[in-house]
Amino acid sequence: MKFLLSLLALLSVQASVTAASEAPATQMKMPMPAAAPATKRQMHAKLSGAFVAAVPPVAQETAAYFTLNNTGPLTLTLTGVSVSRAVAGSSMLMTFKRDQAGRLGMQMAASFIIKPGQNLTLSPSGAHVMLSALKRPLKIGELIDLKLSFSDGTALSVKAPVQRF
Template identity: 30%
Template sequence: MIKTLISRACIIGTLGLTAIHASADVTIENPYARAVPPGQVNSASFMVIHNTDSKAVSLLSASSSVAETVELHNHINEDGIMKMRQVDQIKLPAEGKVSLQPGGYHVMLIGLKQDLVEGTEIDMTLTFSDGSNQQLMLPVQKIMAGMTEHKHHH
């Protein structure tokens, strides 16, 4: 009797896991968006993306209701000057993680439709190369001065 109950529980557990595997095995840790003074038109958001799958996957795009345009960016050091560049994708190695952080990869929010006020949250949808999407909410946080410099070079 007890054995039967355990095996049934296992079957249900396995089915549950199978359903989760239908989408990318990607989890988002510590997402946040940078608070900006009223009137500022651009901001950026950051997070740690974990890929627990045995296959590599890429973050291809992002969108949010608070910005006209959302782009994936990286910072590169060019002749000692940190410059921001749009990237086609952010590769997530198999069973690895990528940190989006000030001075590196970030999700750029361009043409803000509302002020990003500390303590509020914004929505975001991430789209991955396997066709899966992930929706998340990002708390808006102040980021230390000195790490906020964010210049566009085209």
């Protein structure tokens, strides 16, 4: 008897599933949630102390320095800093590294990681942004536009004055 009741229950479920799948599509429509509006990523960083080092008019390279504070809850990865091609031919993130002989030398860095609540300080005695192939002499007090790019697609722009250090 239990077997017959189980079989009848199973056939009943099968019949209702079959009937539902054969119903016209218009009867099967279910309301879909509205698409969430696109949101712009919010930058959680504060930049301070930005400047570009003044160099002699014949110099082909200079450097940019600043402190970047990660004020957000997520790790930031600085992947590049760009400058107008009217100012320099290229810009690179640079760091210092010791070789096997213990000599300190500059090396290009792919990125800099800044953990939440931490600072990244680019300074004359450490990591910096190298501006190479200068297109013209830079004047003290002139403002240079720097655009910092991050791995999450966000960017931060700053006007850095040219100054002696």
